[in-house]
Amino acid sequence: MKRLCLLAVAALLTVTAASAAPPTHPLPSFVGLAIADKNRPEEDRALDAQRKPAEVLRFSGIKPGDIVVDLMPGKGYYTRLFSRMVGSKGKVYALQPAEMDKIAPKGLESVRGFAGKEGYANVTVLVEPVNELKLPEPVDVIWTSQNYHDLHDPFMGSPDMAKLDKSLFDALKPGGTLIVLDHAAADGTGVSKTNDLHRIDPAAVKSELTAVGFQFDSESDALRNPADDHSKGIRDPSVKGNTDRFIYKFRKP
Structure with missing residues (x-):
């Protein structure tokens, strides 16, 4: 009887401990090493508190050996991280629509500054018209951060989104993933806030x-911010860097 009581108590303690502290998945070492990369510029490191790379990259599922597309890479914050994550057996394509390169060339200048160089030899820059985005080979992951909404804007030539999204679908290997990280607009607004507020309704995506x-x-809710009421533009000082951002993962069957 005494032994049975002890077993019951032990079982109860196990259940209680599990309820109080649910198990967490450890951060893959290659993610941690990518974030700690000594070649990352201070400008990038200064953004880590806002962008939470450990949580976000864990969710991405990107792994060594993958072929990854960083669509509209900005100055290459994620491009550098992906390069380290996929390693020497993987590849990273920094894919920029030509229309965006014309209005924001400084970002791609930054990426070109390290692409193919020591430490980032697996990075290749591609610039193509938005309606003709093509990749040299099937890829494992397509990633786009804080820019999917821009594809709906007049300065991009208002591309046929169905055709563009289908081209992304076709570029992926079977089982490959597309990850969209963007600034959330209010529910029900669709794509009506992409130009003025630079936000998009997650349901529209x-x-x-x-x-x-x-x-x-x-x-992933790693970057969600319930204090953001979605009424201000992303550069408004009250929300800049801390907008409510959603991260959606889609899979090609």
Whole structure:
């Protein structure tokens, strides 16, 4: 009887401990090493508190050996991290629509400054018209951060989103993933706030991508901010760097 009581107590303690502290997945070492990369500029490191790379990159599922596309890479914050994560057996394509390169050339100048160089030899820059985005080979992951909304803006030539999204779908290997990280607009606003506030309704992203064959896989709340009421532009001092951002993962069957 005494032994049975002890076993019952032990079982109860196990359940209680599990409820109080649910298990967490350890950060893959290659993610941690990418973040700690000594070649990352201070400008990038200063953004880490806002961008939470450990949580975000863990969710991405990118791993050594993968072929990754950083679509509209900005100054290369994620490009550098992906380069380290995929390693020497992987590749990273920094893919910039020509239309964006014309209005924001400084970002790509930054990426060109390290692409193919020591430490980032696996990075290749591609510049193509938005309606003709093509990749030299099938890829494992397409990533776009804080820029999917820009594809709907007049300065991009208002591309046919169904055609563009289908080109992304076709570029992926079967089972490959597309990850969209962007500034959330208010529910029900669709794509109406992409130009003035530089935000997009997450439901609109899901609708567009599933319409061309993507399966919605999962989402991360690592960058969600309930204090952001979605009424201000992303550069407003009250929300700049801390907007409510969603991260959606889609899979090609």
